[in-house]
Amino acid sequence: MGQILHGSARTTEAVRRAIQLRQESVRGAAKRYGVSPTTIQKWRTRQTTGDAAMGPKQPRSTVLTPEEEAIIVAFRRHTLLPLDDCLYGLQPTIPHLTRSSLHRCLERHGISRLPEMEGDKPKTKRFADYPIGYVHIDIAEVRTEQGKL
Incomplete structure (x- = not known):
């Protein structure tokens, strides 16, 4: 390895x-x-032989203040709106907010993806249920240079 x-x-x-x-x-x-x-x-x-961690110890925004980030996080958790809707809802409060800075903020706080809601999508099954003794056979037609198989 x-x-x-x-x-x-x-x-x-x-x-x-x-x-x-x-x-x-x-x-x-x-x-x-x-x-x-x-x-x-x-x-x-040094006491160890491993690489030291590179980059910032505490990731933070260079554009948004901690107060603005707290507003964004609270707004997203309260409304559960998609990214663009959050952007349009927050721009009057934070005029310099861009779509990318909003997305990076939500990523940093672990809320960039909306949670799955019950009833959002219909449940799909891989295979249909058949009664015992029923045989299901799938037939496919393959076309090659020699013709149909």
Whole structure:
């Protein structure tokens, strides 16, 4: 099973473990593994050999304030309207709200998809119910170069 590294990784976990365990000079280890001396120093000070998480620790909007996000979330949970209807209902209150920023906000809070409602769609069955002893045979006609089969 392969190891998943982030795009900029130059070392694997085995190399990082070797860097941490060997008592070699920083310059010598950097030359041996083909990385910079700062990379060697970084891995020697870390306790683990796994990649650190990249990106923000707490995802947040650059367009909407936390108060505006709270308004959006409360509106969606209360009305259960589709995305476009929410947009048209919230734009008078939040004029700079766009469809994409609304969708990203709903995604962040885990309410981008409306819940399934009872009676929304008719229940479909895979196969029809037949009484015992009844045999159902499907017949299909296949057309090939030689003709019908």
